Amino acid sequence: MFDTDHDGLPAMPGVGYKPQHFNDILRDAAPVGWLEIHAENYMGDGGRPLAQLRHLSERFPISVHGVGLSIGGEDPLDPDHLARLKHLVSWLNPASFSEHLAWSTHDSQFLNDLLPLPYTDTTLIRVADHIDQVQEALGRQMLLENPSSYLAFTQSTMSETDFLRELARRTGCGLLLDVNNVFVSATNLGYSPIEYIDAYPLDRVKEIHLGGHDEDEDDHGAPLLIDSHGRAVVDPVWTLLDETLDRTGARPLLIEWDTDVPDWATLRAETVRAQEALTRVLA
Amino acid sequence: MTEQHSFRAPLLDADRAIPEGLTDGLGRPAGARYNVYRNNVAVSLTEALETGFPAIAKLIGPDNFRAVAARYLRAAPPTSPLMMHYGAGFPEFLKTVEPLAHLGYLPDVARLELALRRSFHAADHTPADPALLQDVDDDALMSCRMALAPSAHLLRSPWPIVSIWAFNMRPGSAKPQARPEDALILRAEFDPEPLVTPEGGAAFVTALIRGESFGSAMTAAGDSFDVGVMLNLLFTHRAIAGISFEDTP
Numbered sequence: 004m005f006d007t008d009h010d011g012l013p014a015m016p017g018v019g020y021k022p023q024h025f026n027d028i029l030r031d032a033a034p035v036g037w038l039e040i041h042a043e044n045y046m047g048d049g050g051r052p053l054a055q056l057r058h059l060s061e062r063f064p065i066s067v068h069g070v071g072l073s074i075g076g077e078d079p080l081d082p083d084h085l086a087r088l089k090h091l092v093s094w095l096n097p098a099s100f101s102e103h104l105a106w107s108t109h110d111s112q113f114l115n116d117l118l119p120l121p122y123t124d125t126t127l128i129r130v131a132d133h134i135d136q137v138q139e140a141l142g143r144q145m146l147l148e149n150p151s152s153y154l155a156f157t158q159s160t161m162s163e164t165d166f167l168r169e170l171a172r173r174t175g176c177g178l179l180l181d182v183n184n185v186f187v188s189a190t191n192l193g194y195s196p197i198e199y200i201d202a203y204p205l206d207r208v209k210e211i212h213l214g215g216h217d218e219d220e221d222d223h224g225a226p227l228l229i230d231s232h233g234r235a236v237v238d239p240v241w242t243l244l245d246e247t248l249d250r251t252g253a254r255p256l257l258i259e260w261d262t263d264v265p266d267w268a269t270l271r272a273e274t275v276r277a278q279e280a281l282t283r284v285l286a
Numbered sequence: 287m288t289e290q291h292s293f294r295a296p297l298l299d300a301d302r303a304i305p306e307g308l309t310d311g312l313g314r315p316a317g318a319r320y321n322v323y324r325n326n327v328a329v330s331l332t333e334a335l336e337t338g339f340p341a342i343a344k345l346i347g348p349d350n351f352r353a354v355a356a357r358y359l360r361a362a363p364p365t366s367p368l369m370m371h372y373g374a375g376f377p378e379f380l381k382t383v384e385p386l387a388h389l390g391y392l393p394d395v396a397r398l399e400l401a402l403r404r405s406f407h408a409a410d411h412t413p414a415d416p417a418l419l420q421d422v423d424d425d426a427l428m429s430c431r432m433a434l435a436p437s438a439h440l441l442r443s444p445w446p447i448v449s450i451w452a453f454n455m456r457p458g459s460a461k462p463q464a465r466p467e468d469a470l471i472l473r474a475e476f477d478p479e480p481l482v483t484p485e486g487g488a489a490f491v492t493a494l495i496r497g498e499s500f501g502s503a504m505t506a507a508g509d510s511f512d513v514g515v516m517l518n519l520l521f522t523h524r525a526i527a528g529i530s531f532e533d534t535p
Contacts, residue, residue: 043367043368043369043370044370046368046370047368047370047406047407047408048407048408048409048436049407049408049409049410049436049437050406050407050408050410050437050473050476051406051476051477052407053410054410054476070367071367071368072367073367076290077288077289077290078290081367084366084367087368106290107367108367109290109291109294110291110294111365112294112363112364112365113363113364113365113366113367114294114297114298114327114363114364115327115330115331115334115364115367115369116323116326116327116330118290118293118294118323119323120290121289152311153316153319153320153322153323154308154309154310154311154316154319154320155308155309155310155311155316156307156308156309157307157308157309158289158307191310191311191319192310192311192312193310193311193312194311219322221310221317221318221319222317222318222319223310223314225310227319227322229322
């Protein structure tokens with residue numbers, strides 16, 4: 004089995020790192036417990052992004068979060084991209100590496116979005132094989148994140164939670180539970196978010212994501228939530244977080260805010276609320 | 287046709303029917319829910335182009351830019367997950383956009399923005415010490431070879447691309463004059479700076495990049511070339527990565 008510790012991420016709030024916050028983070032007397040970076044933004048040859056990352060990694064545990072590996076893709080994993088990822092993970096030696104249960108590349112076209120897949124025996128074998136390759140290449144355990152869903156596949160023969168449980172069992176990967184994604188998917192597909200959490204393999208959860216979403220409607224006027232990461236986390240998602248932490252205990256919590264990125268103080272206020280949720284469960 | 291091919295094809299083609307076998311989770315057809323993905327793809331790629339080509343967006347206006355981007359991202363979707371490289375074909379594509387044909391300088395300004403982005407992400411280097419050139423006799427100087435930093439780029443243009451770029455991106459910059467400008471992009475630390483290359487400088491830099499000797503680069507630069515000005519520019523921007531005095535090609 005792979006090294007599953009790597010010191011890991013602390014059970015504290017972290018944020019998705021944005022370069023515009025660099026100075027604020029370094030000036031903050033009590034900044035966050037850790038930072039997440041998107042792997043693909045740090046695959047250039049040099050310059051400020053890598054210099055900032057080197058600097059931050061001396062002060063903060065770093066979580067490398069990939070958005071372009073296309074683990075759920077029908078195509079083989081892109082060997083060049085896997086090599087770039089291996090290079091990044093080798094020199095940075097981050098506290099954690101995670102990716103998505105989704106695909107983004109097909110026929111050499113990269114679509115820059117996390118696209119859905121049906122949950123079947125065929126896709127299970129394929130995704131498990133890709134996770135094996137990633138963990139083999141990186142020499143460490145990876146975490147896999149549950150997606151935000153806007154639709155379902157008639158072909159699916161198993162639930163998402165069963166699919167994730169079986170992937171974790173076969174590959175030894177850990178799971179990154181995004182509770183905003185659970186809330187978004189449950190609302191969009193008409194199931195109970197807490198029943199999803201109860202069916203989730205919670206013993207595999209090593210990190211929890213939180214983010215904001217937008218509200219829209221489908222053709223029938225039913226609510227359709229969009230996982231935009233462009234605003235504050237809403238109250239029902241904080242409640243779902245509390246209910247999740249009651250079941251898992253304290254976990255590393257990440258605030259994701261990727262579009263309409265606010266000033267540091269606003270983002271920092273979200274982490275204060277996340278810390279309150281952790282404090283409550285630790286009490 | 288594979289499942290993911292069927293799912294992908296309509297993402298960038300609004301005329302194609304939504305894939306079959308998709309529901310709303312309650313058994314009804316997914317319908318417009320699929321458009322969430324169409325929208326995500328188009329918006330994220332448009333934003334990547336806006337981030338990469340802010341001067342072009344300023345020059346033609348945000349609405350026109352989004353319309354051009356919508357055509358480009360369908361004609362040339364990314365082939366790599368590294369969005370920092372997306373848009374390499376955008377300058378050439380701009381030449382094919384008929385309503386923009388009267389703005390002849392646009393493709394070259396886009397090339398400048400692309401070069402700035404490449405410079406921003408280029409490998410770091412240790413700058414050469416100008417003292418290496420002190421106490422060097424003329425023969426040794428003329429036969430030495432200078433390696434430019436990986437972040438240094440030269441872009442020749444019949445248009446005043448540096449001035450057009452600065453006028454749109456740096457408030458208070460002088461109005462562009464109708465003249466050709468060769469852009470020299472140098473990154474002293476982290477921020478690439480587009481500079482107007484002094485007369486003869488483009489030929490000089492081109493020769494250095496080719497690995498020609500200092501003397502040969504001087505000859506290429508012509509009689510009106512001021513080598514002192516040029517070297518000062520390169521050294522103050524830490525753009526010389528190495529000087530080799532070995533007499534090997």
